[in-house]
Amino acid sequence: MCINNGIKTITYSVGGGATGVELTGSLPEGILQNYDSDNRIFTISGTATSAGIFDYTITTTGSCENNSINGKITIQDNSTIGLSSGENTTNFNVCINGEINSITYSVGGGATGANISAGTLPTRSYWKIREWKFYNSGNTNSCRNF
Template sequence: VSNGTNANITGLPAGLTGVFNVDVFVISGTPTASGTFNYTITITGGCAPATATGSITVNPNAAISLSSATNTGQQSICVNSSIVNITYAATNATSVTVAGLPNGVTGNYSNGIFTIKGLPSATGTFNYTVTATSNCASAVMNGNITVNELPVATITSSLGTTISKGDISVLTATGGSSYLWTGTDIQGSNSNASIEVRPRQTTTYTVKVTNISGCTTEKSITINVNEDLKLIPNNIITPNGDGKNDFWVIKNIDYYPNNKVSVFDRAGRKVYGSSSYKNDWDGTYAGAPLAEAAYFYVIDMGNGYGLIRGTINIIRDKR
C-alpha cells in the first residue's frame, strides 16, 4: 500500500482478519464458514481514498453422521445371518469408503447416503471405519460388528438308530446351552439335552440347539423301528404296597389297545379279566386278595395278532 496511512477491509469470512502495517496489508486466519466471499480493502490517508477488491472461496469440510438406529453401529449377530442395514448421511463429500468389514458385508455410497449391508461369512469382532472425503478435510466414523459362531450340534442314541418297537432310547444332544426337541412319542420334557423316546414307527427327531451367543442350529436323527414288538409280561407280583411289583405289568401292552387279558387259578377258575388292560391288576378277585400261588394267564393281543400264555406268581409278605 503506497500513499496511504490507514486501511480497512470488509467482506471477509468469519475467522479471517486484515491488518495494515508499514505499507503492507495482511489477510490471515482460519475461515470457519464456507462459501465465496468478495472483500474490499479501502485505503485512506492519501490525496484520495483508494480501494482494492478480491475474492476468497472457502470449500466445506466433509461431514458424516449415523442415520440408521443408534444401535445399528454396534451389532452382534450370528454368522451367515444378514446384519441390520447401517446407514450414514454424508455431506460435502466427494466419496465415502469403508474399511474393516467382515467378508460378505459391503458398503455403497449413493445420493448422500452410505449403506452397509450383507451376510457375514466369517466370525470374529470387526472394527470398521467409514471415511467421507472432500476437497478439504475428511470425516470419519467408527463402528463394530461381532459375528458369532453357530453351535456345532451332535446327537447320539443310546440304542443306536435301529430299535425294536416298544424300546425306549435316550437321545442326547451336545453343542449348546439350551435345547428344544420335536418329534412324536417323547417321554417327558422336550427341552433337556437328553430325552427318552419310545417311537411306535420310524421317526425323525430334530433338536434346535442354541449357544450362549443366541445362535441356533438344528440337527436331526432318524430312529428306525423294527416291527418285532414283543409283549413281556412280568412273571411275579408282590402286592404289599411298597411300590415295587404291586401290579402285574405287561410291557408294551399299550401298543395293543384291543387286547383282552384273562387270569385263571389251578382249578381253571377265571379270577381276573380285562379288555384294554392298563397294567393295573393287583392280584385280587372280587376285591379280595388272592392266595399266594401260581396262576395262568392268556393274553389276546387283538386284531388277529395272536395269543400269549404263561404263568404269573403272586407272592405276599408274610410279616
C-alpha cells in the same frame, strides 16, 4: 482451511499514491486485519472461530485513483460422522446367506471423504457412499456375530 486453525497470513502491498486501505465485506470471527502504514502492507491473519464462505474487497484510499481487489476465505466445519440407521443395526447375528440390514452413517461438517476400516465384516457385504452417507449391506456366507 478448518475452523479453529490458524490461516496462512494473507499479505497485500499498497503502492502508488495510496495512503491506506479499506476492507468491505466480512471476515470470519477470529480473523484480524492490519494495515502497517510505515511499510504500506495490509495483512489478514488469525484463527477462524466461525465456518462459512467470507467474501471481502480491499480498496486503496488516497487522493489519486483508488483500486480494489477481491478475496475469499473459506472455513470448513470440523468433520462429523454419526450412526443414522439406529442403534440396533450395528450389533446383530446373521446366518449363512442371511441378509444384512443396512447400516447407515451420515457424515457432515468439512468432511470431504472417509476411510472405512472393515474389521470383521462378513464376506460378500459391501460399503458404498451415496449423498454423504455410508451404507453397508449384502449377504453373508458365514454364521456369526458382527
